[in-house]
Amino acid sequence: MAVAEPLGGSFIPRRFQETRACSSDCLGAMLHEIPSTLDPPRANRMRPTARSTQGRAAAGGHVPEAGAHASAARRARVTDRRPGDSLGANSPPDVPCFRRVSTDAVAPDSRLDYWQSLFATLRMELPPAARDRNFHAQMLHTTPWRGVTFLHVANTPLTCRFGWRDPNGLVLGCVDRGVVYFRHGRDSATPVNASTGLVLFDQDRPMDAIEPQAFEMTALNLPRALLVAALGSQPVRGDQVIRPFLHPGQLLSGLRQHLRAMAISDTRKQRDITADLAIARSLVMTLLAKRNPNRRRLPAPFDDALLVSARFQLARHVGDFEITPGRVALTLGCSRAHLYRQFAREGDSVAGALREARLYRARDLLTAHTAMPIGEVAWRCGYRDFAAFGRAFRQRFGLTPRDCRHGISPPSP
Numbered sequence: 001m002a003v004a005e006p007l008g009g010s011f012i013p014r015r016f017q018e019t020r021a022c023s024s025d026c027l028g029a030m031l032h033e034i035p036s037t038l039d040p041p042r043a044n045r046m047r048p049t050a051r052s053t054q055g056r057a058a059a060g061g062h063v064p065e066a067g068a069h070a071s072a073a074r075r076a077r078v079t080d081r082r083p084g085d086s087l088g089a090n091s092p093p094d095v096p097c098f099r100r101v102s103t104d105a106v107a108p109d110s111r112l113d114y115w116q117s118l119f120a121t122l123r124m125e126l127p128p129a130a131r132d133r134n135f136h137a138q139m140l141h142t143t144p145w146r147g148v149t150f151l152h153v154a155n156t157p158l159t160c161r162f163g164w165r166d167p168n169g170l171v172l173g174c175v176d177r178g179v180v181y182f183r184h185g186r187d188s189a190t191p192v193n194a195s196t197g198l199v200l201f202d203q204d205r206p207m208d209a210i211e212p213q214a215f216e217m218t219a220l221n222l223p224r225a226l227l228v229a230a231l232g233s234q235p236v237r238g239d240q241v242i243r244p245f246l247h248p249g250q251l252l253s254g255l256r257q258h259l260r261a262m263a264i265s266d267t268r269k270q271r272d273i274t275a276d277l278a279i280a281r282s283l284v285m286t287l288l289a290k291r292n293p294n295r296r297r298l299p300a301p302f303d304d305a306l307l308v309s310a311r312f313q314l315a316r317h318v319g320d321f322e323i324t325p326g327r328v329a330l331t332l333g334c335s336r337a338h339l340y341r342q343f344a345r346e347g348d349s350v351a352g353a354l355r356e357a358r359l360y361r362a363r364d365l366l367t368a369h370t371a372m373p374i375g376e377v378a379w380r381c382g383y384r385d386f387a388a389f390g391r392a393f394r395q396r397f398g399l400t401p402r403d404c405r406h407g408i409s410p411p412s413p
Contacts, residue, residue, distance in 0.1 A: 096145040096273050102138035111135045115155075123161045127212055130157040140263065145277045147223035152263035154216040160209045170227055170235055172200045172284060173219020174256055176263075180217070181210040184241040192242065198256055200227075200243040202236040218259045220280055229298070230288035250331045251290075251309065254316055255283040282308035290333030306332055307342045310350070315357040319380045325350040358382045359396045362389070366405045374401050 101118065103111040112135045116124045126135060137155035154177075174197060181189035184207045192199050201207075204224075227235040236243045245252055262276050282305035289295050289302050310328055317323045328350065329339045343349050362381040365372060375386050378401075383389035393401050398410030 096142045096277060098140060098142055098273065100138070100140050103136055104138070108134045111137070119160075121162065125159050127157050127159055127210075129212075133157075142273060142277065145274060146281065147226065148277055148281050149221040150219075150259070150262055150277060150280065151221065152216075152218045154214075155211070156214055158211045158215070160211075162203060162207050162209070169203045170200055170222050170224055171203065171219050172198060172222055173217055174198050174259070176216040176218055176260065178211060178213045178215035180215060181208075181212075182242050183208040183210065184239065190242060192244070196244055198245045198252060200235055200245070202241055202243075205236075205239075205241045207241045218263050220259065220284065222281075222284060226281075226285065227288060230285050230292060230302070232292045232294055235288075245287075250313065250316075251283060251287050254312060255280065255287060258283065258312075279308060279312055281305070283312065285309075286332055295333065303342055306334060306339075307346065310339060310342065311353055311357070314350070314354045315361070318354070318358045318361045318382050321382060321384065323354065323382075354382075355392065356396075359393055362393060362401065363397065363404060366401055367407075370405060374405070377401065 103115055106114045112124060112126060115135070115137050116122070133156065135156055139151060139153045141151035142149055175193050177194065179191055179193040181191050182201065183189040184205060189210065224235070258276070258280055285302055285305035286309040289298055292298065309332055313328050313331055314323070325336050325339055329336045332339065339350060343353060358381040362377050365377045365380065366374070378386050378389035390401060393404070397404065399408060
């Protein structure tokens with residue numbers, strides 16, 4: 001199934017962005033509001049070596065700021081890591097980029113040792129049935145942004161034992177291929193596969209992860225403080241190690257789609273990567289806050305996250321003629337009045353945001369799919385009336401849909 005691209009910066013609150021032409025300074029201002037008060041204190045973060053930082057990201061572990069060691073690579077959109085590569089130096093902090101690491105350049109008989117060397121907190125071994133096969137593994141991940149790291153890991157059969165406890169890190173992700181069995185102590189193993197949906201697992205509790213077949217997973221590494229604030233309690237309770245979300249809804253499916261799209265979009269610009277992480281973090285905050293009985297007492301950053309999530313939902317449903325503020329509010333777990341207030345404080349409205357999302361999607365379709373009839377573009381973007389679509393498009397962009405398709409610039413004011 002084709003996966004749409006992550007939807008990027010169009011969900012940034014309007015006071016920090018005018019349509020899609022957002023300056024990096026404005027974008028940075030918005031991203032620092034979602035929400036700095038819930039990040040783990042920097043004083044409590046370790047300063048690991050380059051190798052241990054890379055390994056902990058790959059394992060889904062909490063990845064502290066790598067300081068000067070990670071700087072130069074953050075200027076690049078994607079950094080291909082090879083054995084022995086350093087992380088570089090001298091880049092602005094809190095600017096995420098993609099990094100890729102793979103066993104492909106390693107001799108077959110050294111691949112497991114190389115992969116193990118990247119994961120200082122794990123012990124790895126091949127299952128007996130896979131010991132006569134070549135081991136392969138690769139990982140795409142972002143550098144940390146506001147305590148959040150995205151990662152996509154794929155490998156042939158492998159058994160991992162988590163032996164290093166991380167009190168700050170939790171992983172929320174989904175298995176895209178294969179199955180992993182989580183075992184905590186002497187408990188029976190809990191299987192997780194693609195049909196399980198999103199699962200939260202706690203790295204503060206020693207566990208075994210058994211992957212008996214080719215395995216692929218997409219996930220976010222998240223700070224514990226953020227999840228505790230959202231849920232109002234420990235994310236994984238009692239002596240469990242995982243928490244599956246068994247009742248998928250629009251918000252959960254949207255988050256999963258967004259994460260899977262990020263996994264195939266590793267050449268995006270730094271601004272887009274930052275926006276994608278902001279969207280993912282906001283969706284997680286909103287999703288978990290729905291399960292908090294004291295949702296109305298949550299701090300202001302959760303309202304910022306709710307607004308980002310609302311814009312995300314509107315953009316996902318531009319072609320839905322039946323989309324209403326009530327349906328969006330129900331998806332987000334808030335009242336219509338509260339949703340209206342969040343848009344109003346940005347000088348916007350739900351209807352206005354939906355119109356913007358529809359018109360920008362129409363503009364994208366007009367330029368990217370030149371053979372698609374303009375009437376079909378209008379229909380796909382939620383306009384039943386072709387004439388109304390043409391008027392709205394011209395009012396917004398200063399030219400007709402046909403002129404937009406042909407690359408004609410709008411007249412000068």
